[in-house]
Amino acid sequence: MRRSKHSAPPLNDYEGSRKMECFLRKIRAFFFCILIFSAGSGRSPTVISGQEDRPPSDRHQPHNYVGRQGMVVAANPLAAEAGLAMLKEGGNAVDAALATSFALNVAEPFASGLGGGGWMLIYLAKENRVTVIDYRERAPAAAFPRMFEENGKVRTDWREAHGLSVAVPGTPAGWEYALKHYGTKTLAQVSRRAVELAEQGYAVSPTFSSINKDEYEKLLANAGETTCYLNGGVPFEPGEVFKNPELARTFRLLAEKGMGEFYRGETARKIVEAVKAKGGILTLEDMASYQAKEVTPLRGAYKDYVLTTIPPPSSGGLHAIQLLNILEAWPLREWGPNSPAFIHHFSEALRFVFADREHYLGDPDFVAVPIQAMCDKDYARRIASLIKPDRVRGDYPFGAFDKHPSAGNTTHLCVVDREGNIVSQTQSINLFFGSGIIPGGTGFLLNDIMDDFSADPDSLNAPRPRRRPLSSMAPLILFKKDKPTLVLGSPGGTRIFSSLVQIILNVVEFGQSLDEAIEAPRFFSYSVKGQAQPVAVESRIPEATRAALEKLGHQISLKEAYDKYFGGAQGLLLLRDQQLILGGADSRRDGSGAGY
Numbered sequence: 001m002r003r004s005k006h007s008a009p010p011l012n013d014y015e016g017s018r019k020m021e022c023f024l025r026k027i028r029a030f031f032f033c034i035l036i037f038s039a040g041s042g043r044s045p046t047v048i049s050g051q052e053d054r055p056p057s058d059r060h061q062p063h064n065y066v067g068r069q070g071m072v073v074a075a076n077p078l079a080a081e082a083g084l085a086m087l088k089e090g091g092n093a094v095d096a097a098l099a100t101s102f103a104l105n106v107a108e109p110f111a112s113g114l115g116g117g118g119w120m121l122i123y124l125a126k127e128n129r130v131t132v133i134d135y136r137e138r139a140p141a142a143a144f145p146r147m148f149e150e151n152g153k154v155r156t157d158w159r160e161a162h163g164l165s166v167a168v169p170g171t172p173a174g175w176e177y178a179l180k181h182y183g184t185k186t187l188a189q190v191s192r193r194a195v196e197l198a199e200q201g202y203a204v205s206p207t208f209s210s211i212n213k214d215e216y217e218k219l220l221a222n223a224g225e226t227t228c229y230l231n232g233g234v235p236f237e238p239g240e241v242f243k244n245p246e247l248a249r250t251f252r253l254l255a256e257k258g259m260g261e262f263y264r265g266e267t268a269r270k271i272v273e274a275v276k277a278k279g280g281i282l283t284l285e286d287m288a289s290y291q292a293k294e295v296t297p298l299r300g301a302y303k304d305y306v307l308t309t310i311p312p313p314s315s316g317g318l319h320a321i322q323l324l325n326i327l328e329a330w331p332l333r334e335w336g337p338n339s340p341a342f343i344h345h346f347s348e349a350l351r352f353v354f355a356d357r358e359h360y361l362g363d364p365d366f367v368a369v370p371i372q373a374m375c376d377k378d379y380a381r382r383i384a385s386l387i388k389p390d391r392v393r394g395d396y397p398f399g400a401f402d403k404h405p406s407a408g409n410t411t412h413l414c415v416v417d418r419e420g421n422i423v424s425q426t427q428s429i430n431l432f433f434g435s436g437i438i439p440g441g442t443g444f445l446l447n448d449i450m451d452d453f454s455a456d457p458d459s460l461n462a463p464r465p466r467r468r469p470l471s472s473m474a475p476l477i478l479f480k481k482d483k484p485t486l487v488l489g490s491p492g493g494t495r496i497f498s499s500l501v502q503i504i505l506n507v508v509e510f511g512q513s514l515d516e517a518i519e520a521p522r523f524f525s526y527s528v529k530g531q532a533q534p535v536a537v538e539s540r541i542p543e544a545t546r547a548a549l550e551k552l553g554h555q556i557s558l559k560e561a562y563d564k565y566f567g568g569a570q571g572l573l574l575l576r577d578q579q580l581i582l583g584g585a586d587s588r589r590d591g592s593g594a595g596y
Helices: 012-037 077-088 093-107 156-160 171-182 187-200 206-214 216-222 245-257 260-264 266-277 284-288 316-327 340-360 377-386 493-508 514-519 543-551
Strands: 065-067 071-074 117-124 129-135 293-295 298-302 305-309 410-416 422-428 476-480 483-489 535-538 556-559 570-575 580-585 592-595
Touching: 065 071, 065 592, 071 077, 071 093, 071 570, 071 580, 077 093, 077 187, 077 410, 077 592, 093 117, 093 171, 093 187, 093 245, 093 410, 093 422, 117 171, 117 305, 117 476, 129 171, 171 187, 171 260, 171 293, 187 245, 206 216, 245 260, 245 266, 260 266, 260 284, 266 284, 298 316, 305 316, 316 340, 316 377, 316 493, 340 377, 340 493, 340 535, 340 543, 410 483, 410 570, 422 476, 422 483, 476 493, 483 493, 493 514, 514 570, 514 580, 543 556, 580 592
Parallel strands: 535 556
Antiparallel strands: 065 580, 071 410, 071 592, 117 129, 117 422, 129 293, 298 305, 305 476, 410 422, 476 483, 483 570, 570 580
């Protein structure tokens, strides 16, 4: 068979066994594309049955939640149910997103909450407009590039579990801004179910228990053995009941007095006292001067799709666009998902993207980030031309641009309401359980977001006064023919945008259903100072594929079959002609959906 000029060379022990697989994949992709994009066909999706919205007993088995009027997908079923209840009470997508967020602070406290920050991407159906609320955390005014060094050496513990690791939280300001400008309910209404959940408690999941055990030493050191985040001074076991009455009281206080209480009231004083007691530099003025802001979304294109996402200081959206631009040059469908050729070219492209990230990215309020140049299709084609199909390149230079201004862990949730409004929201306290510091009597964890600044004092992303550190968050909405089609986001640190691009391609190129695309095996690579790093792969990627990659020169780092290293994506697929909403929720965490 004649190969295209873009094809990778034959990999004898792999390609011969895949001919039938490729044929069946093309057939499946063909029929799935008909299901999703047969505009005006009037067909009903016969693959959906009344029984299908019941999750299977095997949580890793792909399962699409089904709704017709509204849907919430989130990293915890209790939070998804809180969001759905808000939709049924007449709240819009923003109201439901905030109800879900408050509940996540209770049910998934190790990943997000009042002590963190994030971004909310909002699609307003009547206006056919997308906007972004930026509530990324900000460095204290006393921050400086070498603040984590002692005797010339970087103290990792200061970056991750110390008062110096805490930045000014942005979440309360962001939630209040969203509710005031785009919601319809009050703070008391959107936080009501979270208050009930915190007071009544819930059975801890295996995911919660596992992470609680991993972070035990940090919690013991910074929160003490009496904290509610430990059960009698030891980690929670699955099934044990977790309650947080102090957090319930904090929610009630903020609902009564407004989020100004968090930044300028007694809560602010408690935050500053807790941070300083652990060696930090946060001040009351740092707290009082924080503001969330509304910014213009970033847009890119992949074939006939338009991707809308968040701009820097999150690099995730920018790099998702950049990566898709590079991948557009190659015959992905011919190679197939997670084939050696696909993983090889994708990994090499990632290494070029990380070279640009390392060299150019910082807080755009202080640094001129060449966004347009990095998103340019011609630039992407130049990168693609540098990638060799038969071997690892080895060195990955950053792009040469004119330097001028251009015109962990985390959680994600997606919401669509009956009017077609959409929220794609990613937020974080950084590493699991953040800094481990809890302001007295408040019940919430403070972030360790200062760890997102570079340890290199000469980096554009080094800590400096009132700057926001780089992030890889990338809540996004994919449009086709000017209509939102796919809503996605994920936690996972620097793996976020790579995971999201893999999910997009699984759906639009390889014909996978939404949750099949989310549950599919993942991989990741990057570069440091232009040098290739290993390809991390989930163990479900076949041994023959891993061997083929090693022959091309890749080093392989083997991860678990469903590894939290790759995040926990949540997504919505909007089948407008069928009047259906499909939700996908990642089993790598406690992902769940709720629709009606």
